[in-house]
Structures are given as structure tokens and as C-alpha cells.
Amino acid sequence: MLQIFRTSDVTNFIANSTLLTPQQKAAYKGNPNPQFLNQNSKENYAFLNFFADPTNPKVTFNTVIGSGEY
Numbered sequence: 516m517l518q519i520f521r522t523s524d525v526t527n528f529i530a531n532s533t534l535l536t537p538q539q540k541a542a543y544k545g546n547p548n549p550q551f552l553n554q555n556s557k558e559n560y561a562f563l564n565f566f567a568d569p570t571n572p573k574v575t576f577n578t579v580i581g582s583g584e585y
Contacts, residue, residue: 529543543560544560
């Protein structure tokens with residue numbers, strides 16, 4: 516196991532980031548799909564990428580487990 520994180524970890528990271536402008540932070544609110552645009556504007560949406568360092572053969576993923584828990 517490399518790490519466990521919750522939805523709140525991701526949303527807190529975005530909210531507390533000093534690298535994002537307020538406009539960029541706001542872009543994570545609301546469903547980004549065209550058919551739902553401007554809906555759920557208070558809900559957070561984020562796409563997460565999982566990757567390993569390609570130069571380190573000791574770091575690989577064989578499973579990523581998602582849960583519906585909050």
C-alpha cells in the first residue's frame with residue numbers, strides 16, 4: 516500500500532493550493548460535461564491521475580482501488 520486518501524484530502528488540496536488562482540480553483544466546481552454545464556455548481560469535480568516514476572522500476576501499480584466512502 517502506497518497511500519490512502521479521502522475525497523476531503525483532494526478537495527482540501529485544491530482549496531488550500533497556493534499554486535492555483537481563485538479562477539482555477541472555481542473551475543473544479545460543477546459538472547464539466549457539456550450536457551450538465553452549470554449544474555451542481557457547488558459540488559467539487561476532479562479527475563485524478565495515478566502514475567509512477569518511469570525511471571524507477573521499483574515503483575509500479577498493479578491495482579488502484581476506489582471506494583464510495585466519504
